[in-house]
Amino acid sequence: MNGWLGRLFHKRRTEKRLDAELRFHLEQKVRDYLAAGFSSEEARRRANLAFGGLEQVKQDCRDARVENHVQDFLRDLQYAFRGLAKDRRFALVAIFALALGIGATTVMFSVLYAVVVDPFPYRDFQHSVVLEMWDLTGPRQAEARFHYTIPEFLAIRDQNHVFEDIVGDYQSDVLYRDGKGTRRFLGCYTTPNDFGSGVPPLLGRSFGPDDGKPGTPFVFMMNYKLWQTEFGGDPAVLGRTFFLNGKPRTLIGIMPQRFNGCGSSLWLPTDLSPGADGTVFPVKDPDVIWACARLKKGVSLETAAADVDGILHRMAQANPGELYPQHFKIVLRTLLDFVVGDFSKTLYALLAAVTMLLLIACGNVANLLLARATVREREIAVRASLGASRGRLIRQLLVEGLLLAGGACCAGCLLAYFGVKGLVAIIPRGPNADLFHGRIPEEAVISLKPGVLLFAVAIAGLTTLICGLAPALHAVRGNLELRMFGSGKGAGGGFRHGKLRSGLVIAEVALSIVLLTGSGLMVRSFFALTHVELDFNPAHMLYAWVSTTEHGPYETAVKKKLFYEQVLQRVKALPGVINATTSLSMPPLGGNGSEITVLGKPSSQHWSSGIDLCGKAYFQVLGLRLVRGRLLSETDIDSARQVAVVNEAFVRAYFGSANPLGQKIKFNDFDQLPETPHDAYFEIIGVIADFKNQGLLEPPRPEAFLPHSITGFGGRNILAATAVDAKSVLAAVQREIWTVDSTAAVTQSGSMEDFLAEFAYTKPQFGLITTSVFAGIGLALVLVGIFSVMAYTVALQAHELGIRLALGAQRRDVLAMVLSHGLRLISAGILIGVLASLGLTRFLASQLQGVSATDPLTFCGVALVFLAVGLAACFLPARRASQCDPLVALHYE
């Protein structure tokens, strides 16, 4: 074997030796015959006869050697390369088309790999589950609770038979005081068992089983980002003591970059016993513990859910009350499913789109190869008659496909590299992406992985087979020698492969229509979303969430009111600010709600309403319109009167046509909370017009607006209407807040426009951009496909067209003939595509908002656009056909 490479490069010497060897044999034979008494002529004749053709034996010897196959392959490669170089336009178009297809597919697979195969760094993340409690009684069925009270969590932890381990997390703000001021970080109290789920700390140690127990030293861990931004990645911070929430704590470890841990910056161990470190956990609050459990091996989600279900139903029986709905069930979801959720549908839809793109590209290349094979019929026939076997011809054509695929693969990988970078920039992730509709896990690292690249190479190989084999088989079928008598460019040639080519064009058009319709619907949906009419200008609306130390100086209603009144006065006085108010919610997205009771109107049904706590200028700032009665007055707020303004949806839902003014309502949830008026009935004093209060596209829900001064509970938002860009006054607002109290921290702030962009638009935007890009690429590919096929057809029909023109056909007729041929293909494709889209777009329905999945406008628009653009692609070849000189066309014969 060591010789074959050498022989490959010393071909001449090898040939010479072969010749010498065989010649030696022949001479020996002749000598023997001479010795046997034959004449020298007869001896030579006999020897040659026995040998049976020197050349044939030589060829057989060559075939017996590996290097000769390699050589054939190299020759094929060289030949294919020369052929493609001669037809550069064809080669570039084919490579470009395939590269786009391969690149796009690789990008989508990179994303899917990152999301589905390797989303978390945790050990056994496939067995990690989260617990949801589905309310089966409420007005909106299956409204889920994701958090648990501490007793609930402890019961699940101690009584279950299905979990290997269960971790409870309690997220809360941690106020951090260094010499300069107070800042707020997102902290997380966590049970110390299995912290990190197999992810070792980058520095220091992780929590041990005793951390967080009463009497042990106070410790905490920090995430990578905070360590980098606040402490410049200085390892010396390890072991230092920090003042967190007013208590000294020692930093024992830093987690690596790829670790999310509830999205918190700091982790504090706790055994959940009250007051271990002076932290008071709200024991009764159901919104406290986020539980993440790891299933025992072999336990199914359903079995585990049934086990937990039993535990919680026992608890519900023992403590009947508001905490538990009448009917509920526990549902377990895998962590991956919980985080990615509906977003996986977007990803799979995109994968489908990208597959269509690849198919279009393949169709395109197959078509081009087919057209080329048609033109080369005569060449193939000549080679066949000169002794090339069918297999050899097919191999030759396949090598050409392989060369194209190789080039496309390289270009495709390059495209994929940039594509992945671009995609990472627009993909929805991070804590502000739409939590309940899914996103990419924070810890998923999207990059080109060797496995995925290998996959791309495999796709390239497969496309070679698909693209190359069909035309190759097509080209060598039938009696090859007979074709010598036909003419390679004759009248028949134009139509010989017409059906297959037309079929491919129709399929491409249909696929492209499906892509275009999908992205068209996305565009419409996004337009609907971003053009929801709001009563205020989001670019001129500033929001700032203020966090004051919990259980600190502002826990009473009076103190809280005083604080905000001072802040608001200062904010209002800022240049550029028109008006300012406090609120409990982000108005277009809504906020907290409560069950309600209407005095004198007992109802067996679950009645509920949203609640906002309003400052004096609330209605002016948000531009809300009074319909009847009056708004909250300054005195209402100053003296914390128990009065309420409601919206029209509230009136419609609970009073119908009756007069709501003067009616009294109670907010049942207030009875559960500290620092809220218990057993209090609020009198309705006014009704305002509906506005968006639970997302941009959902219809408004019933909501009540109460004076903010009635309670000291909850964090508050500051909303300010500005005359200038809201972001420009941000720093000033922050300063004013600190002037009032330097320990108050602004947790999140910005312009409402940015908030909406981040919160509500990111995911649809992602779908929109990606599908549009894919659809655009698809359209471009199909146009190239139509153009090249029409151009080839015209070239092949030149003879026929020449005769027609010579016989007196008008140029107009020829133009119409070619155009109508193109039109037939395009309209057939459009028809099939529209029908397919009608069937397929409903899978997109969950991604669409404000537009139906069979929106007629989109469908018609897409069809028309395609018709116009497709005809344009036909026009150029058609014009060339009509302008050909009949003499020249006929001369080619």
Add this chain to the structure above:
Amino acid sequence: MEQGKAEVLKGTLDMLILKVVALGPIHGYAISQRIQQISKDLFQVPEGSLYPALHRLEDRGWLQAKWEETETGRDAKFYSLTRAGKKRLSAELVNWERLSEAMALILSAAE
């Protein structure tokens, strides 16, 4: 083809070549002569298949070749067995023995 002479049994040419070459370095012409001789002129090796077979066996690494002078002073390509070739030969021989035993059994039973 002359009467009474059989073509080498299909599939056994490789084994015959290996066996003959195993006796010592030998060139192609001599191989065909030797096979004819030993088989008492029963087998005739067609040159058309001898040389492709030799090249194939060399390509597989079972034979190695060297250009040397013959007794008559001419340059000829001498083949000899490699270590892998020896292994191959013994494997083929075992195989052949089994095959011929089976053949003999079947033929004797059929009588």
